[in-house]
Amino acid sequence: MNREQAKQAANKAIDGHAQRLIALGEDIFAHPELGYKEHRTAEKIEAEFRAMGVPYRTGIAVTGLRAELPGPDAAGSGDGKGGGVPRIAIMGELDSVLCPGHPHADPLTGAAHSCGHNAQLMMMLGVGYGLLETGLAGKLAGNVSLMAVPAEEYVELEYRDKLRREGKIRFLGGKQEWIRLGEFDNVDLAMMCHTTGTPPGKTISMGGTSNGFIGKYVRYHGKEAHAGGAPHAGVNALNAAMLGLMGIHANRETFRDDDTIRVHPIITKGGDLVNIIPADVRMETYVRGKRMEAILDAGRKVNRALRAGAMATGAECEITELPGYLPRFNNARMNELFTANAGELVGPETILPPGHTTGSSDMGDVMHLVPGIHPYTGGAAGVGHSESYRIVDPQLAYIMPAKAMVMTIIDLLWDDAAEARRIMAEYVPVYTKESYLAMWEQLFAGE
16 A cells, blocks of 8 residues: 555545544534533543544543554654654544524533534544554554543633632643643644634635733722712722723733734623622733733733722732743644645645634644644634534535545655654754743743
8 A cells, every 4th residue: 555545545434434423523513511621522532432442541631531543652652853653643622612692502501612623523533533444553653642632712711710729720721731741741743623614715724823822810809888878988899990901902002013912801700789889800811912922011011901990999909810822833844744635635726825813722832842733624604703603514624624634644654754753853842841831830920
């Protein structure tokens, strides 16, 4: 079997599971769960790992799962330096977002799969079936891990900060927590796709760069009083928060256009009762940007504005700094391989070149440690993270990306993994695991 025949065989195996994967993807779409709470979804993925007959582990960072496909060093590791046996991580994300108005939202939690993570999981499983049923998993010169990672969506900051303070997690993002736990210690390359809507005539947007961000959980402490009878005896924490928001708005003109700064706070608690002066007001916000230096500079301005609101009203302002996600940058050579393979499936003219996006993902953190890619593949319609988002082309959303990734894995691990080894040798990590954790710990220390 030559390389092209191997690709064709893997794609045929994925096609053999297409209807099963689409049905499971739609089932998960109909039962969304929020980060670090994805218990039903994890059970569904575990059942697929059992059906594959591969060793796997569960409960990684609360709900995560990891399976190891047969390979020359299935239980061992690469060294990330171009030696050893290369290991490629294929990832899917277990969680959903909060979108109560979505027609398929959970009526109790408001969770909804309006970001396509259900499709990511099917792509990951499709890769597994494509490599296993052809026997390629045991013949290629490298290893493949299937990773179902929790909590990519950076939501419910107060809840996750509570888990952190209880010692159940350290990081609010799932891949960050997996880095801390050592799950990427034996990973040399990483790959995943993200389902999205695409312009007419286009099917894929290749990954380029993206914003990173830091998170903030803000609490204003005022003083309760009867809102009608004695408002003068209180300290209005809601007014302090509103002034803090206006202070943020007053700083927006100081953000450089090239840094693509985004600040978008929400008030999660505005008081207790309408006839009591609000004394406990809570907010959550991101500060996003293209460069970490710009993000931290904007974060200082945001803190200054928030505290000014408290000073103006006599309230107190407590700001908890929370590590967000690092900016994303895709590996150029891995992008080239994926683009060529996807072009065979959907036509090269339908693929958009890399650009910059102002959203964020904890895949950016992984890319600071190992080379990786994160293309956006089509098959969805509507606006992401909104009630209009839906899967409209199951083949394009669930199946095609699995084929493009399995073809890229074959390219990377063919010929004694020459391509993988070359990429590994040329990649210069921004952080080691130790310096990465130390960087975020400095932010924790500032809380």
